[in-house]
Amino acid sequence: MEDRFIKYSKLYALIFLLFLCVPVLLGLVIAAFYGISKLVSSTVADITFGLGVVSLAPAIFMSVYFIFFKRTKKHPAKAVKIISQILFIAGFLISLVVLVFDMIAFFTKFNTDITGYHGLSLTYLAGNVAMLFLIAIVQAFTTKKEVDWMDRSR
Secondary structure, eight states: OOOHHHHHHHHHHHHHHHHHHHHHHHHHHHHHHHHHHHHHOSHHHHHHHHHHHHHHHHHHHHHHHHHHHHHHTTOSOHHHHHHHHHHHHHHHHHHHHHHHHHHHHHHHHOOSSGGGOGGGSHHHHHHHHHHHHHHHHHHHHTSOOOOOHHHHTO
16 A cells, blocks of 8 residues: 555645646747747748737636636525626626737737737736636635545544
């Protein structure tokens, strides 16, 4: 039988590597787009890379809002559920509007500087992360406490 220390050490290592893997893979995808853009050095590759960079943040936030909206349907507190769903719909719509405005700006101006796009601004990114974090805290405080593993065995 395997020692519990080794078992849980492996679990912690896997969780750590999972969280480490996400930004590394994201960086590799962006680097691959950049490498292909420089390798091909054509207008099509530049546009593809630019579209990927400009649409990445709003697309991720829209996906997160959609997933959390569906997951919130099972929340026990009705008031928190309604407020959370309203905020998720608002966040999804804001991300959609930002994506549309950034696509319009991308195809009309073709800015090579990221400060020209709303989806990559500090206000947009920090606001979305803060709103998701606050909703998660409120939902966590309004759910029932999980039964401790020691109490489950009794």
